[in-house]
Amino acid sequence: MTFRSARSVLNRRALLRMAAFTALAIPTASGLAACTSGYDDAPDPLRPLWLRASADAKAAEALAASAPESADLARELATIRSAHAEVLRMEVERLNRPVPENGDPAPGATVDGIDALWTRIAEAREEALRLVDSVPRYRAGLVGAVSAGCAAAQQLGTDGLEPEPALLGKDSIDSLDDDSVTALQSALAAEHAAIWVYGLARAFLGSGYENGITRGERAHINRRDACQRVLSEAGHTPRPTEPAYVLPEEVTDETSAALAVATAESDAATAWHGVLERTDDKTVRTLAVKCLTGAATRGVHWRREAGLQPAVPPLPGREDTAS
Numbered sequence: 001m002t003f004r005s006a007r008s009v010l011n012r013r014a015l016l017r018m019a020a021f022t023a024l025a026i027p028t029a030s031g032l033a034a035c036t037s038g039y040d041d042a043p044d045p046l047r048p049l050w051l052r053a054s055a056d057a058k059a060a061e062a063l064a065a066s067a068p069e070s071a072d073l074a075r076e077l078a079t080i081r082s083a084h085a086e087v088l089r090m091e092v093e094r095l096n097r098p099v100p101e102n103g104d105p106a107p108g109a110t111v112d113g114i115d116a117l118w119t120r121i122a123e124a125r126e127e128a129l130r131l132v133d134s135v136p137r138y139r140a141g142l143v144g145a146v147s148a149g150c151a152a153a154q155q156l157g158t159d160g161l162e163p164e165p166a167l168l169g170k171d172s173i174d175s176l177d178d179d180s181v182t183a184l185q186s187a188l189a190a191e192h193a194a195i196w197v198y199g200l201a202r203a204f205l206g207s208g209y210e211n212g213i214t215r216g217e218r219a220h221i222n223r224r225d226a227c228q229r230v231l232s233e234a235g236h237t238p239r240p241t242e243p244a245y246v247l248p249e250e251v252t253d254e255t256s257a258a259l260a261v262a263t264a265e266s267d268a269a270t271a272w273h274g275v276l277e278r279t280d281d282k283t284v285r286t287l288a289v290k291c292l293t294g295a296a297t298r299g300v301h302w303r304r305e306a307g308l309q310p311a312v313p314p315l316p317g318r319e320d321t322a323s
Contacts, residue, residue: 050088083314125150265299273317
């Protein structure tokens, strides 16, 4: 499910999901580069992430079996981390770089309780986040989604949202390549649409939702402004908002309004994941992963309100999570 411009009906898979086609092409390009520049014999930096995700999944499964009071939550976390382990394993095996000489240190496959599991999820989030700036484009999208998935998983243990981070520093961006510009324009379109949807949802949601609506709306306004600033500083005209957007399903009550907001957050996650896969600029990558993470964490709460399952898509931005 998604919403479209009333002036120009947009296909979500054609515009906001174009990064998927880039993702298919980039591994081939990487292989060609390896043939001409020599084989990289350094250990794969994604290998520790894979092993950590696999160990976390096993630990969560073991906790589910031994602690009935935490079983449902532990199984949900196991599903998320298993999904992370699988995509990371496939990517590591695709490049098939040497195994570290000192072996493969990884966390143990058990935890003492749910608090220890939360600690491991937080550590995994930060470990993936640290790689975003240094890996090739396709992998930036992958590790960004893993980090955002861990952040979204953390929302299962809390009723509140994280504080909103500062999105940009004072440094300006003088130039951007065409791929980066196209991806940022798509992200800007998603932010325009999200702001509109939050405004629409306010008319159908009761006062108990006001804080969430206000906070989400403000977050997307900040992301819109940051995206416009990056494009303008690099000499490009930011795309304007549409007068209105057409939703494929009419909003008539609280549930359909929550579904529309969940869809807006999913679209934003998809768009910002696309930015990660289409830029080498570290400032833009930092902005993109923050925006991806924000959409993923807010999306958990709106998906719950809309009754969508799973409440936490394991890899935000890489899947059609709201349809």
